[in-house]
Amino acid sequence: MKKIQPVLIICALLASGMLHAGTECDKRYYSPEWHAQAPTVNAFNYVRAETDMQFRNYATVYKAFGKFAHGRKAYDVNKQVTQTGNRDTRYSFGVFDLSKSPLTITLPDTKGRYMSLMLISQDHDIYPAYYAPGSWTFTQEEIGTRYVMFGIRTFADPNDDKDMAEVSRLQDMVKVEQKDKGDLSGLKKWNEKQMLKLREAYNTLGLSLPDSSTYFGVKCDRSYLMNAMGAAVGWGGLQRRDALYIPATVKKNDGKTPYVLHVPKDVPVDGFWSVTVYNKDRYMVPNELNAYAFNNVTAKKNKDGSTTIHFGGDPKADNYIPIMDGWMYVVRLYRPRKELLDGKWSFPEARVAK
Known part of the structure; x- marks a missing residue:
């Protein structure tokens, strides 16, 4: 049958x-x-x-149980645990057991740099993000599940060594306080x-x-x-008020047809925007150019302040990202303004390169 x-x-x-x-x-x-x-x-x-499954993977693969595991480099394309990871921010992850005692997390003053703290319950409840600086306490009664995961995103320019060092310094200033961290025995194993x-x-x-x-x-x-x-x-995306994620698949995504994406100078966000390429399974594919994504800081601008991203085509072109059969891309808009949330402003779409 x-x-x-x-x-x-x-x-x-x-x-x-x-x-x-x-x-x-x-x-x-x-x-x-x-x-x-x-x-x-x-x-x-x-x-x-x-x-x-996600909680168990993060807790064991990254040794992030009862504490934060800080990513010291851009998101590792050779060690992808979650689909549609991004390289615009440095991640810090922590899985915590709230059944024994409350948990307090403190974020440092970043002097305006984007640093957000997100909370994910076992029911995949995504709470509004918390932004640095600040200190917050969480309990099982408040969240509703025994286990929670926190993710910290800190903006980082992977092409700037000084910027990467500053991000490491800020990550080390994140503070975790919990009397009894519990254990992972309550996480079920599924088929x-x-x-x-x-x-x-x-x-x-x-x-x-x-x-x-x-x-x-x-x-x-x-x-x-x-x-x-x-x-x-x-999995683990921010709430709409904190970020918009726009998955896009072009018609001729055979990996041979080049596309371009023209982004205007002024995108209505208070955080930043970014574009990342993935394969059909929504994972980044390692490439020799180490080119997977561009954002409004890392991308080279046109004379009028706009940005042109090249999907495939000439590897020497500005903001070039390799593509593969079945490729797609995701646009991220962090801290979108009202016109984006209301639908009065739309991010442009990729077109076949001429």
Whole structure:
């Protein structure tokens, strides 16, 4: 008998109303009843399975349990744990157990440099970001799950050694206070093959949306379906008020047809904008030029202040990024202004190079 694909199951559930956007319906999909079915992964516990796996990977691969593991270099393309990672910021990650005692995190004064602290619960709740400087305390009662992960993004120019050194200094000033850090024994182990199939299905649905504006938030802010698509397309993304993520796939993404993206001088953001290229699986592909992304600081400007990014074509062109068969790109807009959030201003799209 032919197996029914996960994406068809999800579409059927959506049509039946079982993945309704109402908050009362949503709360059912975060109940212990679904979590108790581990290791089996289904459409309704996918988010918890994906998040538990992500937490375990970060805690073990980066040795980031009960403390922050600071990335001292630009995002390592040879050690990618999460899809759609970025190289515009230096990451700091930490997975914490709140069951034993509260946790306090303090960010230093960055003198205006972008540094944000984001919180992710086991239900993939994404809380509004906290910005340096400041100090905040978190409890299990407040967050609602035993484990949480915090991610710190600090803007860094990978082409400037002095700037990279300053980022390291700021990272070292981040302070963590917790009397009892607990342990990882409460993280369930899920069926990875089942989880990956559900990820693919939700990812397929997610690609039908023009941007990430409805993906990220807390339980009552968006439907379970939106949460699941967000976890599949870009797990751990910032809330819409803190960042807009625009995934884009061109028609001729065969890796041979070059494209260009013309970005105007004034993009309405209070943080910064960036463009990153990924393969069909949403991972960066290592290349000899070490070219994966450009932003409004690292990109070379045109005479009028605008920026032209070259996808494929002449490797000697300004702001050149190699492409591959099935490639796509993601635009990130940090701290977007009102005109972006209201849809009155749209980021341009890539066009076939002439």
